[in-house]
Amino acid sequence: MRRSARSARSARSGGRSRHDRLGDTAIAAATVVALGSGVWLLGDGARTHTPPQPAAAEGSPDPGGARPAAHALVPSVPTRIRIPAIRVNAPLMGLALTRSGSLDVPPPQAKNLAGWYEAGTIPGETGTAIVAGHVDNTEGPAVFYDLGALKRGARIEVDRRDGSVAVFTVDAVEAYAASNFPDEKVYGAAHRPELRVITCGGGYSRTTGYQGNVVVFAHLTGSR
Known part of the structure; x- marks a missing residue:
């Protein structure tokens, strides 16, 4: 998935002030580019399974069950993301904007790698942090399959350069x-403090590829 943006600035280290960074809404709608090709699905006619899609029940946050x-x-560069429930344990790279103003993506050949919008x-x-990663590549499932x-x-959980771990709870x-x-x-x-984790999804078509994106909404509930 790649979204266009209105403007860009060079990325800096975790010590930046809030005013030195792009606003949360810098990434705007225009173009979606796959964080996964689905090519491996077509390599074997017997292979028809696709990545799991969210159940309807997971799409509406439950205010009564939400953790405070x-x-x-304090800002510190993230270095790794872990999601124990789906066995994700992957390093994080910084993602900037391309020359055309789109959010760049991790290299597709690196199956166990995610990126954050630095x-x-x-x-x-405080704010909306963005993490993105591929659902698959030509060889098979990738980090966010x-x-x-x-x-x-x-x-x-997000490991950070200062040794702290930011702990988020999934809302939807x-x-x-x-x-x-x-x-x-x-x-x-x-x-x-909120987090969005994004990959391709929304079904798959042999003619047009992945139809959209899966988005996880989460908020900070602790640290260590």
């Missing part, structure tokens, strides 16, 4: 068609 938000952390909010500080199977209440998991992606809902500003 933790206080924002010109935006740092995971753990099982993202659609995640449930509300699951834990996401949703799939959106590329033609109806809710940019403001996904990328919009937040008044607490």
